[in-house]
Amino acid sequence: MKTFPLQSLTLTEAQHKQFALVDAICRHFPGAEFLRGGDLGVVAGLNHPVVTQRVEAVLADVFHAPAAILVQGAGTGAIRAGLAALIKPGGRLLIHDAPVYPTTMTVIEQMGLELVRVDYNDTTALAEAGVRFQPDVALVQHTRQRPEDCYSLAGVLAALSRQRIPALTDDNYAVMKVESIGCECGATLSTFSCFKLFGPEGVGAVVGQADAIAQIRSTMYSGGSQIQGTQALEVLRGLVGAPVMHAVQAGVTERLQLMLNQGVIPQVKHAVIANAQSKVLLVTFHEPIAEAVLENAQLHGALPWPVGAESKYEIPPLFYRLSGTFREAEPGSERFTIRINPNRSGDETVLRILRESCTNR
Numbered sequence: 001m002k003t004f005p006l007q008s009l010t011l012t013e014a015q016h017k018q019f020a021l022v023d024a025i026c027r028h029f030p031g032a033e034f035l036r037g038g039d040l041g042v043v044a045g046l047n048h049p050v051v052t053q054r055v056e057a058v059l060a061d062v063f064h065a066p067a068a069i070l071v072q073g074a075g076t077g078a079i080r081a082g083l084a085a086l087i088k089p090g091g092r093l094l095i096h097d098a099p100v101y102p103t104t105m106t107v108i109e110q111m112g113l114e115l116v117r118v119d120y121n122d123t124t125a126l127a128e129a130g131v132r133f134q135p136d137v138a139l140v141q142h143t144r145q146r147p148e149d150c151y152s153l154a155g156v157l158a159a160l161s162r163q164r165i166p167a168l169t170d171d172n173y174a175v176m177k178v179e180s181i182g183c184e185c186g187a188t189l190s191t192f193s194c195f196k197l198f199g200p201e202g203v204g205a206v207v208g209q210a211d212a213i214a215q216i217r218s219t220m221y222s223g224g225s226q227i228q229g230t231q232a233l234e235v236l237r238g239l240v241g242a243p244v245m246h247a248v249q250a251g252v253t254e255r256l257q258l259m260l261n262q263g264v265i266p267q268v269k270h271a272v273i274a275n276a277q278s279k280v281l282l283v284t285f286h287e288p289i290a291e292a293v294l295e296n297a298q299l300h301g302a303l304p305w306p307v308g309a310e311s312k313y314e315i316p317p318l319f320y321r322l323s324g325t326f327r328e329a330e331p332g333s334e335r336f337t338i339r340i341n342p343n344r345s346g347d348e349t350v351l352r353i354l355r356e357s358c359t360n361r
Helices: 013-028 050-062 072-084 102-111 123-127 127-132 153-162 210-215 231-261 291-300 322-328 347-359
Strands: 067-072 094-095 114-118 138-143 168-170 191-194 203-208 267-274 279-285 318-320 335-343
Touching: 013 050, 050 067, 050 203, 050 210, 067 072, 067 210, 072 138, 072 168, 072 191, 072 203, 072 210, 072 347, 094 127, 102 191, 114 168, 123 127, 123 153, 123 267, 127 191, 127 291, 138 153, 168 322, 203 210, 203 231, 231 267, 231 279, 231 347, 291 335, 291 347
Parallel strands: 094 114, 094 138, 138 168, 168 191
Antiparallel strands: 067 203, 191 203, 267 279, 279 335, 318 335
């Protein structure tokens, strides 16, 4: 299996991301203001908490965008809010010709959108998409939907921009791991889950053009739809640690790939790194033992399922089946291949669990 993973930040680059975020926090939360718990309710004249507004300003600064908004519903809620701001129900949505992430498909079906597909890896087909399909909006997933996906996010967005097609990017599993997200590469809106960045449950973010963000905000009038100041501060606390932790994790993944391909565990045929959807190690065995290995791994300390796929709760390594989109793209591969996300663990812990899981079948 040949894959084309996204380029992870180096540890030095990740530190610079962290430092830039902290600098933005210092500018928007002077003195002891960041130490307070955050306000609640629909403040008169603002209609949402002051602290939430300041956190949103920090996010806009960090991602070099005119505006940002925090929404309910994590990453799926962010995609739902972003699409609703850009396209009317029943509109025509351009997507990559690949399996769609299940929760995103739920949003598409709820809005009754007509899907038109083009292979984003095919630059010629993408350049003709506007004339051929006349879409209202394009949805671009930053990470990979198929193992063979190799398109450049910036390249896809540039092609869409030349055709005046607004674009929403699903930046889940890429934020704070790579140099730039969708809105920094020309997308109208970027969407992502703050829960996947060590933040609070159920909070998503939409970052991008001010008019689209204002459209989303107009639908969040009631107090119950607001992200409270306490939640917003949790978003920043989690986000600060994300770049460096993910860079460390990427280093562990790269070392594991090298060692497994050198034959340190005889049962392993080969290992590749892929964004499926988070950046993980895909380990393929000589024999169809994947299911047995997964059953054994949890007995030796591995997590048996994700919580938020890199949430604050996921500290031990995750040994799990292939993602739904990858299974759909390569039927039968789940019998031979598993995915491993080291999370906060080191090389030796992952190797120990994998070795014991392969031999104790």
